[in-house]
Amino acid sequence: MRRLLGSVRARATLAASLVVAVALVAAGAAVLLSLRSNLIGHAGTDAEQAARTVASELALGKRADRLSPDGDDGPVQVVDENGTLLAVSEHLERIDGTGTSDVRPQKPKATDAGDEDDDSDDDGDALEPGEIDDSTTFRNGSATIDQDTADYRFAAVKVETDQQGTLTVYAGAPLSAEQGAVSTALTVMLIGFPLLLAVVATVTWLVTRRALRPVEGIRGQMAAITASEDLARRVPVPDTHDEVARLARTTNETLAALEASVERQRRFVADASHELRSPIASLRTQLEVGAAHPELLDVAGAVEDTVRLQRLAADLLLLARLDAGEKPAAAARFDLAALAREEADRRPGVSVEAAGAVEVAGSPGQLGRLLTNLLDNAGRHARSAVRVRVRRAGEWVVAEVADDGDGVPEADRERIFERFVRLDDARSRDDGGAGLGLAIARDVAVRHGGTLTVRDAPAGGALFELRLPIS
Known part of the structure; x- marks a missing residue:
């Protein structure tokens, strides 16, 4: 695993996959939230429309106990200001999320008329008889109709009546469409995102391999040059205008400079050996003659050759230090x-x-x-x-x-x-x-x-x- 991650191709593939995965998760979450919000909003609109339809009948003077709310689209409840259920849609077996969990209409409780008048006088925002409140309250809940339990979006609308006072109409719209759409979208994402990640990883792996193939050719040629010590060889230059081609050209320029430097050193060593051989041979000859015939020893010539040899050695040493990049010792x-x-x-x-x-x-x-x-x-x-x-x-x-x-x-x-x-x-x-x-x-x-x-x-x-x- 460590060796695999050491590959540029593997790291590029992993990085691309991680970036795409993060982007997909973020985009998927945003899509799901937006889809859920839109569908819940649509259900709320349907529930509000149903609640205001019932409220309109009550505002026109129809008594709540004579209503027969249609529960085909969702449950409906009519509750007075004391919390008493006055009317309910048919076949409702259970409900929660509204003002009351009752599913059977009850008789309204007696209310002191004087108290109602006092309360009405104190409330500056009280509705006039026959008026429907402009505001709507929304809640999520569930209900069971004909033994079928489902989640609903409930809308609560208040209406003022002449005979029964302030009534609240609760109407629900099913959330099954929202849940189904979100579930379908989530399933598609759970299946599609891994496939898309696999495609991204595969494409990145193949593209990176193709892009790095010239680099591998350069590496292989450099390894061959190192093994053979043949600096006259050059790495292949791809027929492109990218960084890899520039790398290959720079590598060849470096090899050319290195070849020239090595050749210069070889020539330097050969020339130095040739230059040193002459004074050394002359000095040796004079010393051998002097050893055999002291009277023939040319001391001045021997000293001159020794001095010349010393100067040549000093020059060679200085050039060697300069070639090594030595900076001035005392700047x-x-x-x-x-x-x-x-x-x-x-x-x-x-x-x-x-x-x-x-x-x-x-x-x-x-x-x-x-x-x-x-x-x-x-x-x-x-x-x-x-x-x-x-x-x-x-x-x-x-x-x-x-x-x-x-x-x-x-x-x-x-x-x-x-x-x-x-x-x-x-x-x-x-x-x-x-x-x-x-x-x-x-x-x-x-x-x-x-x-x-x-x-x-x-x-x-x-x-x-x-x-x-x-x-």
Whole structure:
């Protein structure tokens, strides 16, 4: 049961069935109450009409004991103001819900005329002789006629007569139609509602299964991709324009990004291994020669290879941390122009142009490494000079590093930011490095919420533009 309810299809079916069930119960109760109220009102109207018919005869002067009320539609009683039954319909055997339970007429009790006159004077709303009261009182009760017991709606109407005073006429209308209609409607609901719920549940189950079928296809394909570790595979995209199709497209985009990331890591590992093998082999060769012939040991070359190996290892470690999404370890506000001057002072032929302090937020160490890599790259390609300019541009801080070299071809302006890329393949590794400097520079810029791009410098050469947010 727990596993079944864990299914989206089962939960959707259950939720839809519960909502429809609540709606049906509420609607059914409203229909039954409305039907019962209307039918009771109709019975009350019939009872009132019968009571006023008898009251009209009494108002015209006919004595109650001479009435023969017709009891075919329902029981009728005529009662005086003392509660004495004066007239009743034929074949009435039992009655309740009216002013009296008597079913046999009785003689009226003697009444003091003076008392009646006094009571009549005190009652400001007393009826005039021959007048029928406009108000009607309704009650529910039952009666037995010819051994047939049924429920009735009774109407009570008062009438003022000349000889017998105020009389009350009780007339009943049967409630069998109301009871039958309500019973029939209830039976229909008890049979129809479960069937309707079954139809709703079945339709919801089938529609949900059809809607979720592409999701199951996506899940199955993802499971196959996980098992095979083949990131080149893609999940099926349904030919629709709904959320499932968007989910499939997003999943494929994620798989493509993951494939590219894994391929990048593989290429990175292969290139790193290749780059590390050269200085390690050179260093080993020098040490082996030095061990066999100490007088031939090139100490300066061994140190140079060791330093280069150390720098390469540091670059690889930094790239690994950046790939892992590591945030700047020590974020602070500092003057980027001052940092640029500090880096430029270590190199001849580098000039810095900045109008006052230009503050940014970030890691001075990483941004210093970024400027170092840009200045080293510019120094390798410049013919005579390197120019650095730091300024504010709206909500950005812009640092430009320009050289007067040959520049970067437009087709290669994105490729140079890839790892282990050297545009001049004939250049030696000792002169050009491992091709990681610009890749590290762009990754640092991106981690600080900025950008790093390259274009032609106004005076020729390449101009690298770093943009960082002010806050």
